[in-house]
Amino acid sequence: MKEHGMKTYRIAAIPGDGIGKEVVPAGQAVLQALAAAQGNFNFEFTSFDWGGDYYREHGVMMPEDGLDALRGMDAILFGSAGDPHIPDHITLWGLRLKICQGFDQYANVRPTRILPGIKSPLGRCKREDLNWVIVRENSEGEYSGVGGRVHQGHPIEVATDVCMMTRVGVERIMRFAFRLAQSRPRRLLTVVTKSNAQRHAMVMWDEIALQISSEFPDVAWDKVLVDACTDRMVNRPASLDTLVATNLHADVLSDLAAALAGSLGIAPTGNIDPERRYPSMFEPIHGSAFDIMGQGLANPVGTFWSGVMMLEHLGEVAAAQRLMRAIEAVTANPALRTRDLGGQAGTEEVTNAVCRLLAQDDAQQAIAG
Ligand code: IPM
Ligand code: MG
Numbered sequence: 063m064k065e066h067g068m069k070t071y072r073i074a075a076i077p078g079d080g081i082g083k084e085v086v087p088a089g090q091a092v093l094q095a096l097a098a099a100q101g102n103f104n105f106e107f108t109s110f111d112w113g114g115d116y117y118r119e120h121g122v123m124m125p126e127d128g129l130d131a132l133r134g135m136d137a138i139l140f141g142s143a144g145d146p147h148i149p150d151h152i153t154l155w156g157l158r159l160k161i162c163q164g165f166d167q168y169a170n171v172r173p174t175r176i177l178p179g180i181k182s183p184l185g186r187c188k189r190e191d192l193n194w195v196i197v198r199e200n201s202e203g204e205y206s207g208v209g210g211r212v213h214q215g216h217p218i219e220v221a222t223d224v225c226m227m228t229r230v231g232v233e234r235i236m237r238f239a240f241r242l243a244q245s246r247p248r249r250l251l252t253v254v255t256k257s258n259a260q261r262h263a264m265v266m267w268d269e270i271a272l273q274i275s276s277e278f279p280d281v282a283w284d285k286v287l288v289d290a291c292t293d294r295m296v297n298r299p300a301s302l303d304t305l306v307a308t309n310l311h312a313d314v315l316s317d318l319a320a321a322l323a324g325s326l327g328i329a330p331t332g333n334i335d336p337e338r339r340y341p342s343m344f345e346p347i348h349g350s351a352f353d354i355m356g357q358g359l360a361n362p363v364g365t366f367w368s369g370v371m372m373l374e375h376l377g378e379v380a381a382a383q384r385l386m387r388a389i390e391a392v393t394a395n396p397a398l399r400t401r402d403l404g405g406q407a408g409t410e411e412v413t414n415a416v417c418r419l420l421a422q423d424d425a426q427q428a429i430a431g
Contacts, residue, residue: 082141
């Protein structure tokens with residue numbers, strides 16, 4: 063029974079493939095525990111069995127009208143798309159990119175920090191030196207899907223992938239990135255580019271960055287070539303805060319960022335429609351990890367952290383902070399580390415620990431209050 067006046071968030075859960083089927087239910091359990099502990103909102107989850115198994119049965123990763131089923135939701139919690147027996151471009155374009163592009167989730171946001179207890183491979187990097195958010199253009203650029211192949215199988219075969227950059231697309235991602243940088247304490251934005259080699263689209267990208275910067279006089283910003291950016295991330299991590307980059311550049315940089323922060327297994331992401339015309343989608347970036355799927359070994363922290371991003375998007379800031387505290391308490395505890403972090407704990411153990419901490423946090427706050 064719904065309590066009077068209590069907000070209910072309708073969330074689509076799409077586990078997808080591989081360990082997505084383990085970490086998404088774990089994420090749901092944690093979000094339900096959080097809602098119970100907070101007491102001022104509810105979650106109503108609807109699960110969708112789309113992905114590789116669905117493809118084997120129906121010949122498509124998700125139904126043709128699948129987006130209609132998601133349209134009315136407040137957000138989407140996604141696991142991963144990828145199947146060892148189906149080509150990657152089919153699983154990816156048939157599900158995840160279909161949702162990202164169908165719902166014009168043009169801002170992909172990837173926060174990276176070194177969580178307590180996690181060791182960065184960078185010997186000289188202190189925890190406070192690495193606190194980044196990478197904003198990835200998520201709707202066009204190198205992933206626009208424009209291109210084709212002719213003369214297939216013949217010696218004269220030709221293939222193209224055209225990087226499409228639109229003025230509207232670049233303006234809106236720049237504006238989003240400047241606004242995000244403005245909301246963070248350092249008010250610092252680094253625009254990643256490659257306009258020395260790519261003379262058209264990247265030059266327009268730079269011009270538009272300059273143009274949009276005039277709307278944000280209180281944000282300090284600079285420009286860096288993508289190759290030089292990798293060096294800066296490794297050798298001067300504290301010189302960066304918010305970054306904005308094209309779809310492909312940010313894809314590469316965000317893996318480097320996650321690795322430098324100690325683990326790809328715990329990194330979260332949000333595919334955001336900033337205008338809120340459509341539901342936004344939150345997911346761990348780790349992928350399907352077939353080698354460990356179905357064994358209860360997957361690290362659910364990336365999904366929990368994605369849940370924090372979802373709560374922030376929904377405006378539940380206090381709940382987001384509470385979940386982040388529980389996540390950090392878990393990463394700080396060696397007994398609660400999964401194998402990818404050198405520990406022995408399983409998915410269920412970590413999930414139960416976070417649920418317990420959320421309830422304790424409640425008790426502590428009640429005592430404090
Ligand atoms: C990511 C992933 C995907 C991407 C893969 C699975 C195609 O690497 O989200 O970063 O490149 O977008
Ligand atoms: Mg990637």
